[in-house]
Amino acid sequence: MLTLEQFPLKFARDALAPYMSEETINYHYGKHLDTYIKNLNGLIAGTKYESMSLNDIIKSSEGKTFNNAAQVFNHDFFFRGLKKEGASAIPQKIIDAFGGRDKFFEQFKTAALSVFGSGWTWLTADMKIITTANADTPIAHGQIPLLTLDVWEHAYYLDYQNRRGDFIDAFLNHLVDWDFVANNME
Numbered sequence: 001m002l003t004l005e006q007f008p009l010k011f012a013r014d015a016l017a018p019y020m021s022e023e024t025i026n027y028h029y030g031k032h033l034d035t036y037i038k039n040l041n042g043l044i045a046g047t048k049y050e051s052m053s054l055n056d057i058i059k060s061s062e063g064k065t066f067n068n069a070a071q072v073f074n075h076d077f078f079f080r081g082l083k084k085e086g087a088s089a090i091p092q093k094i095i096d097a098f099g100g101r102d103k104f105f106e107q108f109k110t111a112a113l114s115v116f117g118s119g120w121t122w123l124t125a126d127m128k129i130i131t132t133a134n135a136d137t138p139i140a141h142g143q144i145p146l147l148t149l150d151v152w153e154h155a156y157y158l159d160y161q162n163r164r165g166d167f168i169d170a171f172l173n174h175l176v177d178w179d180f181v182a183n184n185m186e
Protein backbone atom coordinates (compact mmCIF):
# COMPACT_ATOMS: atom_id res chain seq x y z
CA MET A 1 0.00 0.00 0.00
CA LEU A 2 1.58 3.26 -1.14
CA THR A 3 1.01 6.44 0.84
CA LEU A 4 1.67 10.10 0.12
CA GLU A 5 4.14 10.05 3.02
CA GLN A 6 6.35 7.74 0.96
CA PHE A 7 6.80 10.59 -1.51
CA PRO A 8 7.79 13.42 0.83
CA LEU A 9 8.40 16.92 -0.42
CA LYS A 10 11.94 18.08 0.27
CA PHE A 11 10.75 21.67 0.77
CA ALA A 12 8.05 23.40 2.80
CA ARG A 13 4.79 23.87 0.94
CA ASP A 14 5.30 27.65 0.80
CA ALA A 15 9.01 27.48 -0.11
CA LEU A 16 8.60 27.89 -3.88
CA ALA A 17 6.45 31.02 -3.79
CA PRO A 18 5.90 33.22 -5.69
CA TYR A 19 6.87 30.93 -8.59
CA MET A 20 4.71 28.09 -7.32
CA SER A 21 2.30 28.97 -4.55
CA GLU A 22 1.47 27.02 -1.41
CA GLU A 23 -2.07 26.70 -2.76
CA THR A 24 -0.79 25.02 -5.92
CA ILE A 25 1.35 22.63 -3.85
CA ASN A 26 -1.63 21.88 -1.62
CA TYR A 27 -3.73 20.89 -4.63
CA HIS A 28 -1.07 19.42 -6.88
CA TYR A 29 0.91 17.43 -4.32
CA GLY A 30 -1.67 17.15 -1.55
CA LYS A 31 -4.67 16.23 -3.70
CA HIS A 32 -3.70 15.26 -7.26
CA LEU A 33 -0.71 13.08 -6.36
CA ASP A 34 -2.56 11.64 -3.38
CA THR A 35 -5.47 10.67 -5.67
CA TYR A 36 -3.15 8.92 -8.13
CA ILE A 37 -1.65 6.97 -5.21
CA LYS A 38 -5.06 6.00 -3.84
CA ASN A 39 -6.35 5.04 -7.31
CA LEU A 40 -3.26 2.89 -7.89
CA ASN A 41 -3.67 1.14 -4.54
CA GLY A 42 -7.27 0.32 -5.43
CA LEU A 43 -6.34 -0.98 -8.89
CA ILE A 44 -3.45 -3.21 -7.81
CA ALA A 45 -5.09 -4.70 -4.69
CA GLY A 46 -5.25 -8.47 -5.08
CA THR A 47 -3.43 -8.47 -8.45
CA LYS A 48 0.07 -9.48 -9.57
CA TYR A 49 1.05 -5.82 -9.41
CA GLU A 50 0.61 -5.64 -5.66
CA SER A 51 4.09 -6.98 -4.92
CA MET A 52 5.89 -5.13 -7.75
CA SER A 53 7.97 -1.98 -7.54
CA LEU A 54 6.43 1.15 -9.01
CA ASN A 55 8.85 1.02 -11.97
CA ASP A 56 7.98 -2.63 -12.70
CA ILE A 57 4.25 -1.83 -12.59
CA ILE A 58 4.83 0.97 -15.13
CA LYS A 59 6.82 -1.32 -17.42
CA SER A 60 4.29 -4.16 -17.36
CA SER A 61 0.84 -2.55 -17.11
CA GLU A 62 -1.53 -0.65 -19.36
CA GLY A 63 -4.75 1.29 -19.13
CA LYS A 64 -5.78 2.73 -15.78
CA THR A 65 -3.10 0.91 -13.80
CA PHE A 66 -0.39 2.27 -16.11
CA ASN A 67 -1.85 5.77 -16.05
CA ASN A 68 -2.00 5.99 -12.27
CA ALA A 69 1.37 4.31 -11.69
CA ALA A 70 3.07 6.54 -14.26
CA GLN A 71 1.48 9.63 -12.76
CA VAL A 72 2.79 8.65 -9.32
CA PHE A 73 6.30 8.27 -10.74
CA ASN A 74 6.09 11.45 -12.85
CA HIS A 75 4.88 13.61 -9.97
CA ASP A 76 7.42 12.27 -7.50
CA PHE A 77 10.17 12.94 -10.06
CA PHE A 78 8.81 16.41 -10.82
CA PHE A 79 8.56 17.49 -7.18
CA ARG A 80 12.02 16.07 -6.36
CA GLY A 81 13.44 18.21 -9.15
CA LEU A 82 12.23 21.49 -7.68
CA LYS A 83 14.20 23.96 -5.57
CA LYS A 84 13.75 27.71 -5.46
CA GLU A 85 16.74 29.48 -6.98
CA GLY A 86 18.56 26.20 -7.52
CA ALA A 87 19.93 27.31 -10.88
CA SER A 88 23.49 28.25 -9.92
CA ALA A 89 25.05 25.03 -11.13
CA ILE A 90 23.47 24.05 -14.44
CA PRO A 91 25.52 21.04 -15.55
CA GLN A 92 28.15 21.79 -18.19
CA LYS A 93 27.07 18.73 -20.17
CA ILE A 94 23.71 20.41 -20.82
CA ILE A 95 25.33 23.70 -21.80
CA ASP A 96 27.65 21.89 -24.21
CA ALA A 97 24.91 19.71 -25.68
CA PHE A 98 22.55 22.59 -26.45
CA GLY A 99 25.03 25.33 -27.24
CA GLY A 100 24.40 27.34 -24.09
CA ARG A 101 21.99 27.84 -21.24
CA ASP A 102 19.70 30.18 -23.19
CA LYS A 103 19.44 27.80 -26.14
CA PHE A 104 18.59 24.93 -23.81
CA PHE A 105 15.92 27.02 -22.10
CA GLU A 106 14.53 28.11 -25.49
CA GLN A 107 14.29 24.53 -26.79
CA PHE A 108 12.78 23.26 -23.55
CA LYS A 109 10.19 26.04 -23.57
CA THR A 110 9.28 25.44 -27.21
CA ALA A 111 8.78 21.74 -26.46
CA ALA A 112 6.73 22.44 -23.32
CA LEU A 113 4.51 24.90 -25.21
CA SER A 114 3.97 22.35 -27.98
CA VAL A 115 2.28 19.80 -25.70
CA PHE A 116 -1.37 19.85 -26.76
CA GLY A 117 -3.58 19.32 -23.75
CA SER A 118 -2.06 17.46 -20.82
CA GLY A 119 1.44 16.06 -20.68
CA TRP A 120 5.05 16.38 -19.66
CA THR A 121 8.32 17.77 -21.00
CA TRP A 122 11.54 15.94 -20.19
CA LEU A 123 15.30 16.18 -20.51
CA THR A 124 16.68 12.67 -20.92
CA ALA A 125 20.13 11.24 -20.26
CA ASP A 126 20.99 11.21 -23.99
CA MET A 127 20.55 15.01 -23.95
CA LYS A 128 17.23 15.04 -25.76
CA ILE A 129 14.20 17.15 -24.91
CA ILE A 130 11.09 15.06 -25.33
CA THR A 131 7.42 15.40 -24.53
CA THR A 132 4.94 12.77 -23.39
CA ALA A 133 1.15 12.91 -23.52
CA ASN A 134 -1.12 12.49 -20.51
CA ALA A 135 0.55 10.03 -18.09
CA ASP A 136 3.15 8.63 -20.48
CA THR A 137 6.66 8.50 -19.08
CA PRO A 138 10.17 7.94 -20.50
CA ILE A 139 10.84 4.98 -18.21
CA ALA A 140 8.12 3.04 -20.05
CA HIS A 141 10.26 3.43 -23.19
CA GLY A 142 13.68 2.61 -21.77
CA GLN A 143 14.70 6.27 -21.56
CA ILE A 144 16.38 7.76 -18.49
CA PRO A 145 14.87 11.05 -17.31
CA LEU A 146 17.00 13.81 -15.81
CA LEU A 147 14.36 16.49 -15.38
CA THR A 148 10.65 16.94 -16.00
CA LEU A 149 8.08 19.69 -16.15
CA ASP A 150 4.40 18.94 -15.62
CA VAL A 151 2.38 20.95 -18.13
CA TRP A 152 -1.03 19.64 -17.16
CA GLU A 153 -3.17 22.72 -16.43
CA HIS A 154 -3.49 21.69 -12.78
CA ALA A 155 0.25 22.33 -12.42
CA TYR A 156 -0.04 26.05 -13.13
CA TYR A 157 -3.62 27.25 -13.42
CA LEU A 158 -3.96 28.69 -9.91
CA ASP A 159 -0.76 30.72 -10.29
CA TYR A 160 -0.63 31.48 -14.01
CA GLN A 161 -4.16 30.77 -15.35
CA ASN A 162 -3.71 30.07 -19.08
CA ARG A 163 -0.18 31.51 -19.29
CA ARG A 164 1.75 28.26 -19.64
CA GLY A 165 4.73 30.12 -21.08
CA ASP A 166 5.12 32.17 -17.90
CA PHE A 167 5.03 28.99 -15.84
CA ILE A 168 7.72 27.42 -18.05
CA ASP A 169 9.90 30.55 -17.68
CA ALA A 170 9.49 30.52 -13.89
CA PHE A 171 10.35 26.83 -13.77
CA LEU A 172 13.51 27.16 -15.88
CA ASN A 173 14.77 30.35 -14.26
CA HIS A 174 13.79 29.84 -10.64
CA LEU A 175 12.60 26.33 -9.78
CA VAL A 176 14.93 23.70 -11.25
CA ASP A 177 17.19 21.91 -8.78
CA TRP A 178 20.26 21.43 -10.98
CA ASP A 179 21.90 19.24 -8.34
CA PHE A 180 18.98 16.82 -8.75
CA VAL A 181 19.59 16.86 -12.52
CA ALA A 182 23.35 16.30 -12.09
CA ASN A 183 22.75 13.43 -9.66
CA ASN A 184 20.49 11.72 -12.20
CA MET A 185 23.35 11.81 -14.73
CA GLU A 186 25.51 9.57 -12.55
Ligand code: MN
Residues within 6 Å of the ligand: 028, 032, 075, 150, 152, 154, 155
Ligand atom coordinates in the same frame (compact mmCIF):
# COMPACT_ATOMS: atom_id res chain seq x y z
MN1 MN B 1 0.40 17.10 -12.17
